[in-house]
Amino acid sequence: MTKLGEVIVVGGGPAGIVAAIAARRQGLRATVLDARTPPIDKPCGEGILPQGIAALKLLDILFPAESGYPFRGIQFVDGRHSARADFSGVTGFSVRRLKLHQLLVNHAIEVGVDFRWGARVIQIDSEHVMTANGKFSYRWLVGADGQNSLVRKWAGLDSRTAPRKRFGFCSHFQVKPWSDVAEVHWAQGCQIFITPMAGQEVGVAVISRDSGLRLERALRRFPALADKLQEAKQTTRESGDATSLRILPAVTRGRVALIGDASGTVDAVTGHGLSLSFQQAIPLAEAMRLNDMAHYQTAHKQISAVPIMMSRLMRAMGGSDWIRGKAIRLFQKTPGLFSKLLAIHTEETPLSSIGLAEIAGFGWKFLLT
Numbered sequence: 001m002t003k004l005g006e007v008i009v010v011g012g013g014p015a016g017i018v019a020a021i022a023a024r025r026q027g028l029r030a031t032v033l034d035a036r037t038p039p040i041d042k043p044c045g046e047g048i049l050p051q052g053i054a055a056l057k058l059l060d061i062l063f064p065a066e067s068g069y070p071f072r073g074i075q076f077v078d079g080r081h082s083a084r085a086d087f088s089g090v091t092g093f094s095v096r097r098l099k100l101h102q103l104l105v106n107h108a109i110e111v112g113v114d115f116r117w118g119a120r121v122i123q124i125d126s127e128h129v130m131t132a133n134g135k136f137s138y139r140w141l142v143g144a145d146g147q148n149s150l151v152r153k154w155a156g157l158d159s160r161t162a163p164r165k166r167f168g169f170c171s172h173f174q175v176k177p178w179s180d181v182a183e184v185h186w187a188q189g190c191q192i193f194i195t196p197m198a199g200q201e202v203g204v205a206v207i208s209r210d211s212g213l214r215l216e217r218a219l220r221r222f223p224a225l226a227d228k229l230q231e232a233k234q235t236t237r238e239s240g241d242a243t244s245l246r247i248l249p250a251v252t253r254g255r256v257a258l259i260g261d262a263s264g265t266v267d268a269v270t271g272h273g274l275s276l277s278f279q280q281a282i283p284l285a286e287a288m289r290l291n292d293m294a295h296y297q298t299a300h301k302q303i304s305a306v307p308i309m310m311s312r313l314m315r316a317m318g319g320s321d322w323i324r325g326k327a328i329r330l331f332q333k334t335p336g337l338f339s340k341l342l343a344i345h346t347e348e349t350p351l352s353s354i355g356l357a358e359i360a361g362f363g364w365k366f367l368l369t
């Protein structure tokens with residue numbers, strides 16, 4: 001059976017749902033197909049950066065205050081050294097993935113998005129999307145099927161080189177958040193990030209190159225953190241996923257466009273993944289309405305530029321004790337620098353606001369630290 005659809009979105013994760021909502025806002029009909037049934041969970045640090053919240057707001061997607069936790073900034077901790085910077089505008093918001101999914105699905109239904117759950121897409125051609133139970137014709141096809149996207153492969157948009165993977169394992173602990181910022185704890189070979197969550201809970205995620213490094217073993221490298229979590233009840237089963245820096249030369253081909261993790265990823269330690277997909281949804285919907293995919297390709301590149309740079313910087317910090325130690329000591333001694341980097345990270349300040357003289361000054365201080 002062939003069903004007509006103006007925009008068919010493959011993948012009903014956060015990226016796919018928000019893409020469909022944005023398409024509806026542009027007056028397009030949107031159908032989302034997902035192999036699974038809601039609410040859909042996924043290993044994630046669950047922190048949404050201010051620019052992600054701002055993008056959702058532009059689409060009138062507002063979360064009830066009690067659904068999450070507004071976090072005020074980021075803290076880096078490395079042994080005895082730590083540096084904290086606060087967001088200067090909107091706060092970040094952490095929300096459990098199950099809750100996030102349910103909220104987004106509810107909002108999408110309200111604005112008229114059509115969902116087909118349990119619909120695994122098995123192939124596409126230039127006009128149709130095929131599932132085991134039928135095929136859907138499309139005017140625009142959006143691949144939002146995650147980091148191992150098949151739409152990307154079928155559309156010939158995969159990059160030739162496979163990205164180097166890291167592995168993240170996540171869980172939740174019942175303990176009152178001890179801080180109003182998201183913390184990144186650094187040690188040799190791994191990072192643990194702590195996200196304050198609603199309901200007297202914290203999210204804990206470890207990221208490393210070792211696919212066998214689970215939280216229990218990783219926490220031995222962070223005795224102060226292990227102490228804080230020692231008495232706390234673990235409330236969710238640990239689950240894991242890969243993360244990588246994957247940059248695609250193009251995210252559109254003909255009437256097919258990729259969004260979210262399908263369209264490239266940055267390392268999870270940056271906390272950018274969800275926000276990127278929410279920011280991408282708006283120009284993608286505009287591009288479909290304008291019949292101008294180049295508009296989306298250009299916007300996608302602009303939106304990804306800072307997160308890609310931050311991903312490289314943070315990976316360099318993770319890969320070298322020398323760089324990390326110096327950087328965090330410098331951030332501690334020069335809080336203005338860390339605040340400026342955070343403002344760039346969250347797009348409150350453009351990258352171009354740092355002049356060459358300032359870069360040279362920071363480089364000099366870095367060497368002297």
Ligand SMILES: Cc1cc2nc3c(=O)[nH]c(=O)nc-3n(C[C@H](O)[C@H](O)[C@H](O)COP(=O)(O)OP(=O)(O)OC[C@H]3O[C@@H](n4cnc5c(N)ncnc54)[C@H](O)[C@@H]3O)c2cc1C
Pocket residue numbers: 010011012013014015016033034035036040042043044045046047048049119120121122144145146147150167168169170205207241242243259260261262268271272273274275277
């Ligand atoms: C350890 C870890 C921690 C992270 N922490 C953060 C964080 O703190 N903040 C943040 O912003 N980001 C974080 N991220 C990144 C974030 O999780 C992703 O960027 C985000 O989930 C991407 O959403 P998505 O909708 O693109 O993909 P997904 O959430 O993977 O959704 C893809 C959907 O497509 C469906 N699908 C796949 N194939 C098919 C098919 N053939 N047919 C039909 N449906 C299909 C799947 O069922 C799924 O529902 C983290 C990632 C990891 C690994």
